[in-house]
Amino acid sequence: MLHIILLDCALEFVPSEISSMKQVQKHAFRRGKKPTELLLDQTHHGRAMTKLSESERRGRPDITFLSLMSILETPLCKEGLLNVFLHLQDGRIIEVRSDVRLPRNYERFVGLMEQLLLTGRVPPKGDALLHVIDKSLGDLVKDLNAEQTILAIEGGQKTTIHDLTESLPTDTSVPIIVGVGAFPHGDLPDSTTSLFEHKLEFDKDVMMAWHVCAELLWAYSSRVGVVKTRYSVI
Ligand SMILES: C[S@@+](CC[C@H](N)C(=O)[O-])C[C@H]1O[C@@H](n2cnc3c(N)ncnc32)[C@H](O)[C@@H]1O
Known part of the structure; x- marks a missing residue:
């Protein structure tokens, strides 16, 4: 089972300190x-965001959107071998059901995330497709009881896709x-990086988070032979 945690997601409401700006x-x-x-968004609130602390790390819900688009609805998800969690910059953790079908349209995704941050779950009633869970990142990592914990990070151990897969x-x-x-x-804070045993770099340049997610997911899918398994049952 692969658990992907999107760390320090730049996904939050507009903070009150800039809410009155034109x-x-x-x-x-x-x-x-x-x-x-x-949702705080660099595209719409860039000028106002210059007043915020750590503004360079914030206001980019599209990174979470594109990462989820590259992770969800893959053969690995369909086989129930993938879990996804969002870790927000305020420390909250959101569990994403692996069979969720998110809107392909970014504006609709934003509306859904606004509902999630307001009510703690989506949809508001019935089975939750996304919901806030009452755990810290440290508790989540501990409770998943994983044999391997890998952090994708620039400056980590240089790793080819072949070595990663192996x-x-x-x-x-x-x-x-x-x-x-x-x-x-x-950068990620030390309190986060210290939760992961292996720190790996996949290219000499900074990569887009969604490319990193795709590389990891397909390396794992290939290693566990998920597509082969799916063909063998038809
Ligand atoms: C765009 S980076 C975030 C911050 C980055 N320090 C920057 O200045 O742009 C998004 C994430 O993708 C992963 N990442 C980016 N480049 C990587 C690389 N070369 N190898 C492994 N992971 C990488 C890391 O997990 C990183 O936190």
């Missing part, structure tokens, strides 16, 4: 929402965790 007010009016119930378990009953940062710039 750029934010105009956007809220256009969307017909309260300013503090809009290092993964072939047995799907062995849980492994991979962490990928879902923020635009800056």
Whole structure:
């Protein structure tokens, strides 16, 4: 089982300290929402965001969106061999059901995430497809009881896709965790990096989070022979 944790996702509501700024007010009016119930987005709030601390790490929900698009609905998901968690910058953890079909349209994804942050779950009633769980990142990593914990990180041990694939378990009953940062710039805090045993780099340049997710997912899928298994049962 592969558990992917998207770390420090740049996914939050507009903070109250910039909610009265003209750029934010105009956007809220256009969307017909309260300013503090809009997802913070560099595209719409870039000027206002210069007033925020650590603004370079924030306001990029599209990174989570594109990462989820590259992870979900893959053969690995369809075989029930993948779990996805979102770790937000305020420490909250969201569990994403692996059979969720998210909107392909970014604006609709934003609406869904706003509902999730407001109510803690989506949909508001019935079986949750995404919901906030009452755990810290440290507890989550501990509770998943993984045999291997891998953090994708620039400056980690240089690793080719072949070496990565060979290092993964072939047995799907062995849980492994991979962490990928879902923020635009800056570094992960030591409190996060220290939770992972193996720190691996997959290219000499900075990669897009969704490319890293895809590389990990397909390396694991190939290692456990998921596509071969799917063909053998038809
Ligand atoms: C765009 S990076 C985030 C921050 C990055 N320090 C920057 O300045 O752009 C998103 C994430 O992708 C992963 N990543 C990016 N480049 C990588 C690489 N060359 N090897 C392994 N993981 C990488 C890391 O998990 C990183 O947190």
